[in-house]
Amino acid sequence: MSWIKARPYVMIFPAILVFTLFFLYPIGYMIFLSFHDWNFVSPVKEFVGFSNFTSLMEDAKFLQVLRNTFMYSGLTVFLTISISLLLALWLNKKGAMYGMVQGAIFSPHIISLVSISMLWMWIMDTDYGLLNWFLGLFGITNIPWLTDPKTSLLSLIIVAVWKGIGYYTLIFIAGLQSIPRDIYEAAALDDTNRIRTFFKLTLPMLSPTLFFLTIIGLIGSFQVFETISIMTKGGPINSTNTIVYYIYENGFRFFKIGYASTAGVILLLIIGIFTVFYFKLLGRKVHYQ
Amino acid sequence: MKKNPFWKVINGIGLLLLICIFALPFVWMISTSFKTLGETMTFPPNWIPNQLLWENFSKAWNSGPFLKYFLNSTIVSVGILILQFATIIPAAYAFARYRFKGNNFFFGVTMVTLMIPTQLIFLPVYLQMSAFGLLDSLWGLILPFASSAFGIFLLRQSFKQVPEELLEAARLDQASEWKIIIKIMVPMAKPVLITFAMFSFIAHWNDYFWPLVMTTTEASRTLPLGIAKLREVDGGVAWNILMAGNLILVIPILIIFFFGQRQIIRAFVYTGVK
Amino acid sequence: MAEIRLENIVKKFNEDTVVKNLNLTIQDGSFTVIVGPSGCGKSTTLRMIAGLEAPTSGDIWIGDECVTHTEPGKRNIAMVFQNYALYPTMTVRKNIEFGLVNKKVPKAEREVLIREISDIVGLTEHLDKKPQQLSGGQRQRVALARAMVKKPKVFILDEPLSNLDAKLRGQMRRELIELHQKLGITFIYVTHDQVEAMSMGDQIILLDKGVMQQVDNPMKMYHDPNNVFTAEFIGTPAMNIVKRTEMDRYLPDLFKKAAFVGFKPEHALLVDEEWAISNYVIMESEILTTETLGAETIYAVRNEAGMMNIKSFTEPITNTKKIHVAVAYDKLYFFDIAEERIRHSYSHNTIPLSQVKKPALVGGN
Amino acid sequence: MAEIRLENIVKKFNEDTVVKNLNLTIQDGSFTVIVGPSGCGKSTTLRMIAGLEAPTSGDIWIGDECVTHTEPGKRNIAMVFQNYALYPTMTVRKNIEFGLVNKKVPKAEREVLIREISDIVGLTEHLDKKPQQLSGGQRQRVALARAMVKKPKVFILDEPLSNLDAKLRGQMRRELIELHQKLGITFIYVTHDQVEAMSMGDQIILLDKGVMQQVDNPMKMYHDPNNVFTAEFIGTPAMNIVKRTEMDRYLPDLFKKAAFVGFKPEHALLVDEEWAISNYVIMESEILTTETLGAETIYAVRNEAGMMNIKSFTEPITNTKKIHVAVAYDKLYFFDIAEERIRHSYSHNTIPLSQVKKPALVGGN
Amino acid sequence: NDEDKASKENKVSADSGRTEITYWYAFGDKIGENNENLVKMFNDSQDEILVKAEFQGGYGDLHSKTQAAFAAKNAPEVTLNEIASMGVFARSGMTQDLTPFIEKDNDINLDDFNPGLMGNSYVDGNIYGLPYLRSTPILYMNVSMLKDAGLDPKGPKDWKEFEEYARALTKEGTSVGMSMPVSIWYFEAFVGASGGDMLAAEDKEVAFNGQAGVEALEYWKRLSQEGILKIPAGDEASAQAAQDFANGRSAMIFGSTANLTNNLAIAEENGFELNTAFMPSNKVNGVPTGGANLVMTAGLSPEKQKAAWEFIKWMTAKEQTIYASKYTGYLPSRLSAVESEDMQSLYKEIPQYKVAVDQLQYGKARPMAEAYPEISTILADEITRSLLERDLSPKEALDQAAKLANPLLQ
Numbered sequence A: 001m002s003w004i005k006a007r008p009y010v011m012i013f014p015a016i017l018v019f020t021l022f023f024l025y026p027i028g029y030m031i032f033l034s035f036h037d038w039n040f041v042s043p044v045k046e047f048v049g050f051s052n053f054t055s056l057m058e059d060a061k062f063l064q065v066l067r068n069t070f071m072y073s074g075l076t077v078f079l080t081i082s083i084s085l086l087l088a089l090w091l092n093k094k095g096a097m098y099g100m101v102q103g104a105i106f107s108p109h110i111i112s113l114v115s116i117s118m119l120w121m122w123i124m125d126t127d128y129g130l131l132n133w134f135l136g137l138f139g140i141t142n143i144p145w146l147t148d149p150k151t152s153l154l155s156l157i158i159v160a161v162w163k164g165i166g167y168y169t170l171i172f173i174a175g176l177q178s179i180p181r182d183i184y185e186a187a188a189l190d191d192t193n194r195i196r197t198f199f200k201l202t203l204p205m206l207s208p209t210l211f212f213l214t215i216i217g218l219i220g221s222f223q224v225f226e227t228i229s230i231m232t233k234g235g236p237i238n239s240t241n242t243i244v245y246y247i248y249e250n251g252f253r254f255f256k257i258g259y260a261s262t263a264g265v266i267l268l269l270i271i272g273i274f275t276v277f278y279f280k281l282l283g284r285k286v287h288y289q
Numbered sequence B: 001m002k003k004n005p006f007w008k009v010i011n012g013i014g015l016l017l018l019i020c021i022f023a024l025p026f027v028w029m030i031s032t033s034f035k036t037l038g039e040t041m042t043f044p045p046n047w048i049p050n051q052l053l054w055e056n057f058s059k060a061w062n063s064g065p066f067l068k069y070f071l072n073s074t075i076v077s078v079g080i081l082i083l084q085f086a087t088i089i090p091a092a093y094a095f096a097r098y099r100f101k102g103n104n105f106f107f108g109v110t111m112v113t114l115m116i117p118t119q120l121i122f123l124p125v126y127l128q129m130s131a132f133g134l135l136d137s138l139w140g141l142i143l144p145f146a147s148s149a150f151g152i153f154l155l156r157q158s159f160k161q162v163p164e165e166l167l168e169a170a171r172l173d174q175a176s177e178w179k180i181i182i183k184i185m186v187p188m189a190k191p192v193l194i195t196f197a198m199f200s201f202i203a204h205w206n207d208y209f210w211p212l213v214m215t216t217t218e219a220s221r222t223l224p225l226g227i228a229k230l231r232e233v234d235g236g237v238a239w240n241i242l243m244a245g246n247l248i249l250v251i252p253i254l255i256i257f258f259f260g261q262r263q264i265i266r267a268f269v270y271t272g273v274k
Numbered sequence C, D: 001m002a003e004i005r006l007e008n009i010v011k012k013f014n015e016d017t018v019v020k021n022l023n024l025t026i027q028d029g030s031f032t033v034i035v036g037p038s039g040c041g042k043s044t045t046l047r048m049i050a051g052l053e054a055p056t057s058g059d060i061w062i063g064d065e066c067v068t069h070t071e072p073g074k075r076n077i078a079m080v081f082q083n084y085a086l087y088p089t090m091t092v093r094k095n096i097e098f099g100l101v102n103k104k105v106p107k108a109e110r111e112v113l114i115r116e117i118s119d120i121v122g123l124t125e126h127l128d129k130k131p132q133q134l135s136g137g138q139r140q141r142v143a144l145a146r147a148m149v150k151k152p153k154v155f156i157l158d159e160p161l162s163n164l165d166a167k168l169r170g171q172m173r174r175e176l177i178e179l180h181q182k183l184g185i186t187f188i189y190v191t192h193d194q195v196e197a198m199s200m201g202d203q204i205i206l207l208d209k210g211v212m213q214q215v216d217n218p219m220k221m222y223h224d225p226n227n228v229f230t231a232e233f234i235g236t237p238a239m240n241i242v243k244r245t246e247m248d249r250y251l252p253d254l255f256k257k258a259a260f261v262g263f264k265p266e267h268a269l270l271v272d273e274e275w276a277i278s279n280y281v282i283m284e285s286e287i288l289t290t291e292t293l294g295a296e297t298i299y300a301v302r303n304e305a306g307m308m309n310i311k312s313f314t315e316p317i318t319n320t321k322k323i324h325v326a327v328a329y330d331k332l333y334f335f336d337i338a339e340e341r342i343r344h345s346y347s348h349n350t351i352p353l354s355q356v357k358k359p360a361l362v363g364g365n
Numbered sequence E: 001n002d003e004d005k006a007s008k009e010n011k012v013s014a015d016s017g018r019t020e021i022t023y024w025y026a027f028g029d030k031i032g033e034n035n036e037n038l039v040k041m042f043n044d045s046q047d048e049i050l051v052k053a054e055f056q057g058g059y060g061d062l063h064s065k066t067q068a069a070f071a072a073k074n075a076p077e078v079t080l081n082e083i084a085s086m087g088v089f090a091r092s093g094m095t096q097d098l099t100p101f102i103e104k105d106n107d108i109n110l111d112d113f114n115p116g117l118m119g120n121s122y123v124d125g126n127i128y129g130l131p132y133l134r135s136t137p138i139l140y141m142n143v144s145m146l147k148d149a150g151l152d153p154k155g156p157k158d159w160k161e162f163e164e165y166a167r168a169l170t171k172e173g174t175s176v177g178m179s180m181p182v183s184i185w186y187f188e189a190f191v192g193a194s195g196g197d198m199l200a201a202e203d204k205e206v207a208f209n210g211q212a213g214v215e216a217l218e219y220w221k222r223l224s225q226e227g228i229l230k231i232p233a234g235d236e237a238s239a240q241a242a243q244d245f246a247n248g249r250s251a252m253i254f255g256s257t258a259n260l261t262n263n264l265a266i267a268e269e270n271g272f273e274l275n276t277a278f279m280p281s282n283k284v285n286g287v288p289t290g291g292a293n294l295v296m297t298a299g300l301s302p303e304k305q306k307a308a309w310e311f312i313k314w315m316t317a318k319e320q321t322i323y324a325s326k327y328t329g330y331l332p333s334r335l336s337a338v339e340s341e342d343m344q345s346l347y348k349e350i351p352q353y354k355v356a357v358d359q360l361q362y363g364k365a366r367p368m369a370e371a372y373p374e375i376s377t378i379l380a381d382e383i384t385r386s387l388l389e390r391d392l393s394p395k396e397a398l399d400q401a402a403k404l405a406n407p408l409l410q
């Protein structure tokens, strides 16, 4: 009897142990550090209370970093979801050609971000880039993709969207395929036009998929690091600096561990609040079968 | 409903364009990997290299102990996968099938880990690994990922969909819980497991950051670091060799992807991650 | 006028011909039931009428209009799907309203229509629920309401009751019959359950492998099948049909040109051994199983001609396994080698059962 | 010996008492059917017998052994689930073998057992297919084979036929009856379909809201219901039951202490207007709907006592709506205010239907 | 796998009784090979000490990993400090003061090190590292283009000439005179040429917003607005500038001496002649240096310290300096090495090499304040902003940078 009681705990133990050792404990440590001033080597960690938090909130650079992060995440998720939804509607068909296209658009997902970043840096080169070469064919010349603070964040978003679309499209296609065909037929008999069919039937039926992808997408894009670290290092003029990169930069380039930890705590708070809010508020509206 | 030929052509062109947008960068990557350094810098770019410089590959391969990197990458990716399977399958089963105190709490804890970027936690983990004496060992690359919140999430979803009667039938057949998991649950969740395996393998095969910080010697380095070494040059980067290196990195994944692609849609239709 | 005519309709899926040159007229205001085994093309036919599928060749007329290339939404047809196909994300009210909005019916009018219809089908108190919150029977009614509210000329129902349990099915069946009487519009109803077909239709169309086998009213269909297929399809248990050669021992000198002989399970009598008269076939048999269904009992028996089902309305026989099966000559059906009916000089149906002189029955326990 | 006894079984889910103090003996070798409306606790009872659910209080005995706390796998019970619960990733062979492997039956012996069992259920040629590749009936047989191969003492079936279509259901029903006769072990069979219950069981247990209503053989259950619930549950259409007060106009001077009066639909006769004799209740009625089911016809009629169903085996009446319903006094059932049966001095069942003097019937067209 | 590796190493050390030390270096390719080769030579040259060399990424990666390793108490005995980071490591106690070793050791002659490279070795008056792979920015020119434009292939000497060159070499739509990323390193060179400093003395305040800095930025801005100086921004701007140069889209670029070998190869492949020159002067000559110093980490046992010192000494000795310089194109940090026959014959053969060495007489130390990396980021941002926004005057931009940077120096 007691074995039956203990069984579930035994089964989750290894996973929870891993999470505790490698995720929860470090998070705790990070929170601890956020109240201290430390530079790695000094034997003392000086307790500073909330001063890291207050100075962070007054730091114009950090505020811009937050803005960048929200901008990047919001736009990336929005664009990825809308484009891949359209693509899914288009590509959700049988046939070798469609299979090939599905494979092709998914392929960026399998390549490491490091490779992708290098590739895109090259594609987006102002003078020699494939992108400008291509746009040049249409008379658009020399857009300084990564080198102008006006376009740099957008350029990173383009890369993220480009990479994410395939994965999202595939999940959307799966979602579309699980919508029963006959409700479309019912709608046809109800003389429904395409746009109404999309907004009144398809979209609500896809709401769980949308929900899942939005959450996963937001969490993922809040965590963006590699592309920034390789393509822009947060520049030019701080225009692409987002929170994880900022944390890394402060901690390991500028030796401000406490400060970096504080930014980490704030990131966690943002993600946490956001997730809870999203689940509570929107979760209710989502249709589950 | 009738397709007129004009739209067919437009549709076809659209599809080709899509392939271009998503596949051309790779074509360029491949093409670059065969060029001379000077040719990589010509503008507009040559799509087809003037000559096929196979030696770029051998240069990339010989720029470090690539065989070692390759082995390490394989051991780490596969090792992670095996441990993940070992930890997520029972956990997902317990979360999906048992009612117990703290079920929701522990599942919440699991989900929280999904939200944490590795850049936030590597320092404490580094110190911990050092305390365990596992720094700069393959274990240090494997252990932190020995379980996966995303995997538990996906698998739990698909375990939940197995009808209760099936488990009862098995219990009447005198099957132990262990046997139920292995013989019934796991085979039924196969598409999900394969998909998860693919994602996990790809992610860890390509992982750059973690091996970078956790290793200090070549003995425990993985492929992406070997490739990065080609890039970490004070001065001009040899793009041709770098791209050859990247191709070496990508090819195994490409092969795996080729075999796994069909499973993905099926898995998502099946799990209800929709 | 909403008479529906199918003219030389052929439907192929890839190389499979699923419907073969169908010619059919469905009277205005009729309750037409299409039956047939699974995969015979029932749904396909319906879907062509509704416009959800285009025929490979042939034309479809509704009234005086050729609708072969008209969009489904413009045909003035409403359809109830097998699994209802309710819009799962909308409330009952929205489900019903959806088609009206598309038709640009003004809001005030919509409200009135919805109120009316939900009164009729008894859904008024469920209007704000989602389909998942309703029971099977209620969902069924939503599907009906959604179809009815459009005031269509034709009402198509594809196996609408097959998901319901026996009790609810019976109830819904009756409701549909009443509804048809009330609305007076054309109903086309698909089922593979012949009991349903018999009890509901005033015209039955029997399909097999995309070919029409018989079109008749239920009683004609039941009592006067055109061929072996119909005879075996209509009635539970099915008509007992044996090769004439097997029956020779019992019927030595009758209708040599017939290839098959059949009789309905309820037309057979279980009689005492001794009893025998000239205008009955008498087969010495053994009872294999007995199913007692309250008012009736179904016996599976074996004799030299093979296995047969016998349906009896008397008390079940439990005291003996040996029995004689008696069938009046005028209750026998004959079919030729092509399985087509050989119609006999006198009709079976004109002689009421009660007037036939009855042999003594074997009593129950 | 595998007699099963339930002693004072109570089952609660949270605060809901789903089974209320059940005392029950299921004879060794019997074919016991548990029926009752949805949610009455049938499955729960079965599952407690199988050990998949523990009773809140009370004991379960199989033979001489108290198994209340024995694990399901050790009770020597096999179960066939409503949706078969076949292991979808295993072939038919593996499905059947699974339980044997767990029991550590040696390989050679397993092979023999599987060969035997698949011969019996006719699956030999499908052994290497996966369940998805089989038809409904075949799956059913796999589920049976999987259960049978373990040679259990008790065989539990929870609505095993409810997913099958009418035709297949009839066939499987007969196969199950034969199987029971062949194996001779205890069968406990749950259904909410009373036709199934009647045709298969040699003992029927009728449950309602977790309370046992009646335990009897099918014919007793049908002809001699204990209470209104049983009377209304058994038989399609159900027994017509009206308040005695409503019947007063037709039955002015009989059985004043009865609160309800009932009669079976098939015991009513449709007769000419003029015709009237003293030992029949005659009710002037109007036909509302007519369902013709081949050999029988069901009329819904309305008269001053309310709505009633009448089942007749003669040709359907289509020439008139006005009719008289006649029920012999000795076919009436009476119930008191607590809905319990008031048994009458003479039994209905002893007088065969054919011997009752019949009124002239209204003929069909 | 790991264990047997460890045990194998243990065996080596046990067998031979050699002191083992670890050496971390940055960069792969030629530089990496150079490190590995030298270490191997060192290990072969004696049997007391066994050095293990490990690649750790770029300077940034190397630094953060060294810190993390410090926190975990398993730092390498010898590592590299990018010269601007010397201060941080020394002041936070991660690196060892080498002064006592130098004083005790007769083998080493500090005067032989090129004084232009020594600026960054001293932190608060003590020596914390010795110059190893060092560079300085120089001017690369496409001589073919210079000749076409009728210019002296020797190159411009001062800002005025540089401007004339750039103007003459600019051909609307085909090429610009100069392509140069916003790099603080080059900015340091321009400030130095104007006689200014980046940080004020004692590192308590920035100085780049002084007269010299403003002059430098104004010069950049003017040339850039005229279109004769192209300023690609972003992290890989230098790669792009290199590409411009390789394709003849710019006639001149600045670059580290370390790029010389590569640039020569590219010039040959793309068919043009390459020459090098000093960074142009303004009021004075003054160039920053770059690259890394060898340092010893703090807190070692005397035995390890001895071994580490031996290794550092050997690595910076004349022969090794010559080897490294020839292998990588970095500067020879010892005067004796420059004068050696080996180097001299190389300079004769490829005179472009000599330019950088000669320029070292004007070499200046890079700032070493702890906050300098962060200040660099801030400054680069403001410079970029001033170049992009027409109305933002250089003075304003630099003042803004100073305002943000000064608190970091407190």
Ligand SMILES: Nc1ncnc2c1ncn2[C@@H]1O[C@H](COP(=O)(O)OP(=O)(O)OP(=O)(O)O)[C@@H](O)[C@H]1O
Pocket: C013, C014, C018, C036, C037, C038, C039, C040, C041, C042, C043, C044, C045, C192
């Ligand atoms: N879209 C399709 N593509 C190819 N074949 C089809 C398609 N739809 C139906 N068929 C085939 O056409 C035949 C007739 O199908 P249909 O759905 O009309 O049968 P049905 O009579 O409605 O059967 P059921 O009683 O099982 O619903 C079947 O053999 C089916 O496999």
Ligand SMILES: Nc1ncnc2c1ncn2[C@@H]1O[C@H](COP(=O)(O)OP(=O)(O)OP(=O)(O)O)[C@@H](O)[C@H]1O
Pocket: D013, D014, D018, D036, D037, D038, D039, D040, D041, D042, D043, D044, D045, D192
């Ligand atoms: N695990 C459970 N938790 C809570 N209530 C339950 C549980 N299982 C069954 N019940 C409730 O117990 C009652 C009886 O359920 P049971 O499944 O035994 O009914 P049933 O007679 O088999 O009905 P059906 O014919 O619909 O299968 C129902 O009201 C049901 O809601």
Ligand SMILES: [Mg+2]
Pocket: C042, C043, C044
């Ligand atoms: Mg169909």
Ligand SMILES: [Mg+2]
Pocket: D042, D043, D044
């Ligand atoms: Mg049940």
